[in-house]
Amino acid sequence: MWRLVLRNTLAHRGRLALTLLAVLLGVTFVTGSLVLTDTSRRLLDEQFRTATAGVDLAVRDAAAFDSAMGVEVERDPLPATLVDRVRAVPGVAAAVPVVRGQGVLSADGKAIVPAGPSLLMSWEPAPVGAFTLRTGRAPVADDEVVVDAATAALHGVGLGSRVTVRADETAVLRVVGLAGFGAEPGLPNSTVALVGLPVAQRLLGLGGGVSEIDVVAADGAGVRRLRDAVATAAGPEYEVTAGRDLAASSAAAAKTQVASLQLMLLALAAAALLVGAFLIANTFSIVITQRAGELAVLRAAGATGAQVLASVLGEAFLVGVTATAGGIGLGVAGATGLRGLAGAFGMTLPDGGLVVAPRTLAVAFVIGLGVTVLSALGPARRAAAVAPVEAMRRSAAETGAGRGRTVTGGLAAGLGIAGLAASLIGNGSVAVLAAAAVSAVVGLALLGPVVTPALSRTIGRPLDAAGVSGRLARESAARAPRRTAATALALALGLALISFMTVLGTSIKESMQRSYTETITADFVVESARNEMLGGLSHHVHHHVSELPQVAVASRIRYGHWKDGERTEALTAVDPGTLSRVTALHLVEGSLEAVSGGGVVLAENIARERGLRVGDTLEMTFSRTGTQRLTVAGILRDRDAQALSTGYVISLDTFSRNYREDVDAAVLVKVADGVGDDAAEKAITAALADEPTAKVRDQASAAAARSLTIDQVLGLVTALLMLAVLIALLGITNTLVLSILERTREIGLLRAVGMTGAQLRWMIRGEAVLVAALAIVLGLALGVAFAAGTVSTLGSATQATLTIPAGRLLLVVAVAALAGLAAGALPARRAAGLDVLAAITRS
Incomplete structure (x- = not known):
């Protein structure tokens, strides 16, 4: 049986090629997302471990919590007398006072304002200091500074250069050294100025206070016991933390953005895989229908229904394995591209070597194989359930939806509409709306074959202007309702997500800007750049x-x-x-x-x-x-x-x-x-x-700045959702290519009675455009409706009102229509290239 599975898969590799590509793209997205976020987490862990390397304990002012929403809280400075008390504790080899704060660097009269922080720190000698000299020496005099090597290289700062540091006070300092952070030339997206302790205290306005005391334990001193001793000496108003715990806490705060990004990326990957699942199920349904005679011969030769089921699922398994393996490779390579894309939309992530965890490989294989095999399960069960004699009589012609399917689809669609209506009148919740969206999609999937003939003939009426080619395209789509519905729904889901995000993002953005301009009457707003x-x-x-x-x-x-x-x-x-x-x-x-x-x-x-x-x-x-x-x-x-x-x-x-x-x-x-x-x-x-760092904005500019994050997220999501749309367009191409194999004799007869190659190409392209038009209607209806429901549901908290961005939605419509036309190009060429006599004589 496995030899038969392998032979059939290779024999039909052309029919399964685009299905394989859809799975490959979906797995690429999942793998890239996991690799990117795992890499970012590891780099942040390493960064903060490096920052506390050599530090056994850290003494800070006590706080009720360390960080909130990814931002570490600022603590009160410690008195200088505390340093002596800590040094006097038995088991303490060194107690180093540390000062940290914000200090903007300027070189050659130009301020250096990175995307991240501008750090001003006291120079810490080894083994406490995380920064090591790459060239030059440590700062000693009051007018000396060490700059991180990354900033120096980027802005042409060298030994002997004069730089300005602006903190609570401003000073012009001479660069006497360039330092690296661990193995890196500096901290990512940051500038670092390292000065002597008294200089840092003066510039940051701390007097004799310090930000933290780093403690190194003496040889043989247990860190846990020493922590208790230092805590007793310091008193209850101060907090004593192990160096590794401090690093973990700081890394956890920095990972907040990474966690949000991972959730968003995996949600978008799930959408791409869902669209791919429609393509897989549709492809196997068509292929199995076309192979009805072959499967009947197998049954007549003694193959059981279970063996036929295993044969079809075996083909899906081979497709899944091949696509998953390729997707993992592309995903690892694409993680760097995802990092760059996130950075382009304002989400800065640490740069470094990629991490491919065993969990990533396992998840990719489970998802890739699972989606492929589960999507092929329905067609496989239908193939196994057909009796041999019936299979021999079956043609590739489709039938409509069964009564049970229609009733179930109607109930699901009804529940979806009811949930949406409840949200629109203000009686719903996010959970109800999410359930309604799932129910509506299930209902559409089940009712698709029922409503597709009428929708195809109605929406495709403009194709009549193209003459006989257009009319035949319209009738061809209506005559195969299952195939047309499944293909259109895959694209509709991608378009629904894009239109949903566009309408929701625009509504929230416009409401934010409107409320800001109505409430803030100031002529100018000064904010941080x-x-x-x-x-x-x-x-x-x-x-x-x-x-x-x-x-x-x-x-x-x-x-x-x-x-x-x-x-x-x-x-x-x-x-x-x-x-x-x-x-x-x-x-x-x-x-x-x-x-x-x-x-x-x-x-x-x-x-x-x-x-x-x-x-x-x-x-x-x-x-x-x-x-x-x-x-x-x-x-x-x-x-x-x-x-x-x-x-x-x-x-x-x-x-x-x-x-x-x-x-x-x-x-x-x-x-x-x-x-x-x-x-x-x-x-x-x-x-x-x-x-x-101060930016002067008028009221309009300040209002626009409020929604900058929304624009960034909306841009990133839209760019990534294009992958789901690409997979759906592959589905259109794949469906039409397979349907040409099924309609070979029909196409030959059309050519024999006088249809030209150009007319035939326009017929196939017209069918592709009609499928895209169906998807546009369904996708925009779903996306806009549920965006309206979401705006209504969130309205009490966000004060958002529905705004329909007609220009952007029309752009989505135009791109989808043109993409549909492009998706029909390959099938159209294949159809026009068929030999007329061979096509007519084909059984």
Whole structure:
């Protein structure tokens, strides 16, 4: 039997080639996603292990939690006296004070602003320091600095060069050394300036304080016992952490973006494999129908139904193995391309050698083989169930859907429509909407053969303008409803996902921008050019801007994270005394000014969800001060809360009591009366000449910046979803190629009665375009409908309203139609190249 399986697979390799390619592309996507994320995780682990190499213990200010939403919290500095106490603990070989902070480098008068952090650190001698000199020497004098070798090479900085470091204070320093980070020339997407400890303390405004104390254990001293001893000597207000635990904690915070990216990539890979499954099932259905006579002979010769089933599944297994092996190879090679694509859309990942874990290979093989074999199972069971005599009488002609299939499909579609309707009227949930989407797709798949003939004849009516070729294309698609429906649905799923993401992303983006422009009345907004999560603007920015005579008011905004049980939330800190002059906030209850006393203003949907009113208290856990009870001072309209980016608003005074971070996210600026916008912008820009990370934006630009992340994610998702569309287009090509084999005699008769080669080619192309048109109608209907349901479901929290981007959707339609036309090119050439006499005489 296995020899027969191998012979049949090789004999029909041309028919199965595009199926193999679809599986290969899907497995490539899965493998590339896993390799990329595994590699990023390993590189981050190595990076933080390198950073703590040689450190047995680290002493820091105590905190309720280490990180939130991928950002490590900033801790209070340690007093210099603590260093001596730690050194005096028996078993401590060395206790090295460390200072770390943000410091922007400038070379040749130009600021160096990387995508990541600009680090200013004290030079740490071996074995504690993670940076090692590549050339030059360590900094000793107050005017000396060591720069990471990567930054030096990229910006032409060498030994003896003068660079400017801007932190809390600014200094011009001479480069005396270039350092590497472990085996690398520097940290990815960062700049690093290493100076002496007193210089770092002065530039960062720490006085005699230090950020951390790194402890090296003496030979023979147990780290666990030493940690207890150091903790006792330091006191309960300080935290003592093992070096390896510190590295793991820091790496875990940095991996947050990687985890989100992996989830998105695997979801898109699943979509591509689902589309591929339709292609596989359709291909095996057609091939088995065309081989009915061959299978009948096998049954007549004594083969059992189980053996026929095994034969067909064996062919699927061979296709799956071959495609999976190729997909793994391409996936490993394509991981670098995925990393570059993610970087192009703003998701910066660490660069380094690729990691191919055994788990990746196992998952790829299970998915590749599983999708292929399971997709072929239905056609294989139908082949095994046909009696020999019946199989000998069967032709390749299709029948419509059975009654059971129609009833089941109708029920599934009805449930999907009901779930969608509930979401549209505001009574649904995300879970209900997801279930409705699955139900609708199942219903379409089952009802496809029922509705396809009527849809094909209706949607294909414009093809009549092409004459007999167009009419024959329309009738050919309608005459094979199962095949046409399965092929169209595969493409429809890809188009549905693209249109869903396009409509949803546009709706959220437009709503965000609209709420921002309605609520923020400031003339200008000063923000960080790097769009850091917590801000990134030095507090000097507000000072410089507020003192300008061209500015009537400058109001600061800050962001922070806090814990609500196990969940992390974000909050906004404002100056209630000036915010009302640069915003148009609407409070449903209470007043914004009341937050000055240490209260919190909640968004309306959050207050409703938590059952809170003005005067109630809310427990909020801060990293620096632990759990605090804040009084609810007001309830803010949801749209206004969206403009402020979070549903929790506190005062800047409350923020300073609970957070160490001293950076602003934005400064909202109102121009003084009688001052033109151009004059004010020039004055603000000039005042911030020494703040290279500060970006001055007008209201429209600031509103657009709010949705930059959405644009990046939408662009990345759309680019990756094109793989699913490509697989679906392969399905159109594959189906038409196989149908030409089935319709060889019909094509020969058409040529014999006078149809030209050009007319025949246009008939096949017309059929491809009709399948694409069916997919466009179904895909856009599904995508737009469920995007509308999602917007309605999320509306209470996001204040999003449905926006249909007609231009983008028309572009999707045009690309899909042209792609359908291209998909029919190969089958059309093959059909036109058939020998007329041979085709007519073929049985």
